[in-house]
Amino acid sequence: xxxxxxxxxxxxxxxxxxxxxxxxxAVNLSVTPCWKRIRKLEEKGIIRxxxxxxxxxxxxxxxSVFVHLKTQRHDDAWLKSFAExxxxxxxxxxCYRMAGEWDYLLRVVAKDIAAFDRFYKKLISGVEGLSDVxxxxxxxxxxxxxxxxxxx
Amino acid sequence: xxxxxxxxxxxxxxxxxxxxxxxxxAVNLSVTPCWKRIRKLEEKGIIRxxxxxxxxxxxxxxxSVFVHLKTQRHDDAWLKSFAExxxxxxxxxxCYRMAGEWDYLLRVVAKDIAAFDRFYKKLISGVEGLSDVxxxxxxxxxxxxxxxxxxx
DNA sequence: AGTGAAAGAATCACTTA
DNA sequence: TAAGTGATTCTTTCACT
Numbered sequence: 001x002x003x004x005x006x007x008x009x010x011x012x013x014x015x016x017x018x019x020x021x022x023x024x025x026a027v028n029l030s031v032t033p034c035w036k037r038i039r040k041l042e043e044k045g046i047i048r049x050x051x052x053x054x055x056x057x058x059x060x061x062x063x064s065v066f067v068h069l070k071t072q073r074h075d076d077a078w079l080k081s082f083a084e085x086x087x088x089x090x091x092x093x094x095c096y097r098m099a100g101e102w103d104y105l106l107r108v109v110a111k112d113i114a115a116f117d118r119f120y121k122k123l124i125s126g127v128e129g130l131s132d133v134x135x136x137x138x139x140x141x142x143x144x145x146x147x148x149x150x151x152x
Numbered sequence: 153x154x155x156x157x158x159x160x161x162x163x164x165x166x167x168x169x170x171x172x173x174x175x176x177x178a179v180n181l182s183v184t185p186c187w188k189r190i191r192k193l194e195e196k197g198i199i200r201x202x203x204x205x206x207x208x209x210x211x212x213x214x215x216s217v218f219v220h221l222k223t224q225r226h227d228d229a230w231l232k233s234f235a236e237x238x239x240x241x242x243x244x245x246x247c248y249r250m251a252g253e254w255d256y257l258l259r260v261v262a263k264d265i266a267a268f269d270r271f272y273k274k275l276i277s278g279v280e281g282l283s284d285v286x287x288x289x290x291x292x293x294x295x296x297x298x299x300x301x302x303x304x
Numbered sequence: 305a306g307t308g309a310a311a312g313a314a315t316c317a318c319t320t321a
Numbered sequence: 322t323a324a325g326t327g328a329t330t331c332t333t334t335c336a337c338t
Contacts, residue, residue: 090301
């Protein structure tokens with residue numbers, strides 16, 4: 001992946017509707033070679049998908065809650081089943097296995113506190129082996145981007 | 153926003169390259185009225201942008217770190233300047249003002265621990281008034297989606 | 305909300321360096 | 322192996338119904 005590919009990725013991370021013609025101009029190529037580069041970036045999985053981002057508040061999902069979890073089980077089988085269950089919850093936007101005090105961190109979206117509480121109960125009853133759960137509410141979204149910082 | 157719009161949004165959240173024709177079929181409309189709905193969703197800001205999502209590991213940004221912050225200042229002016237500074241850092245993918253023990257939570261991406269440490273020093277020296285900072289490393293990304301769960 | 309036409313883009317076979 | 326041209330096909334967009 002050279003500098004040209006990085007520039008292409010940068011543009012597509014900002015607006016993936018940019019016509020190939022315009023991207024080609026930006027990297028001093030003609031349409032076809034530029035198009036082929038984009039295709040390769042997709043085939044390699046560097047571009048994983050092209051999506052529409054919505055405004056959470058406008059679809060009545062203005063509340064983000066971070067849920068910290070501890071567990072007693074740390075074996076592979078448990079992790080696998082945990083991952084499956086958590087992934088299946090549409091409310092869970094992000095889930096990470098963590099180093100340090102907490103074993104997992106989730107970002108959950110909800111309409112309001114009551115809706116989050118319904119999710120919370122589903123989580124507690126649906127996932128075995130949780131030894132500690134702590135929820136922190138986000139009051140305000142200061143920054144949210146999907147644009148990864150590429151060197152060039 | 154009715155059920156038809158929700159279906160349209162659902163499709164575009166998964167793949168925004170889906171031809172309008174195909175979306176129209178899915179919601180039992182012909183192309184033009186469907187296209188007009190999409191336009192309106194964009195105008196209202198419900199669709200905020202269309203972007204390409206990249207695979208972090210493939211662009212050498214496999215490390216996510218959550219940074220919890222406390223501050224002594226809680227006035228509007230401080231918040232405003234904090235928001236500006238934090239937003240300006242390309243490494244910061246997400247930043248929330250929190251309720252509870254910690255005042256702010258950031259998700260930062262980096263190439264490795266050394267790169268994160270460079271960011272950490274920039275943050276500490278570039279932002280005034282931080283009284284406590286704690287960094288937690290994500291070992292594994294279990295789920296990451298931008299797809300908000302719409303009712304229908 | 306629908307039809308059909310015109311404009312605009314993506315995609316591909318083929319050519320060149 | 323990487324880039325370019327031009328033709329074809331697919332999509333978007335819009336005037337009109």
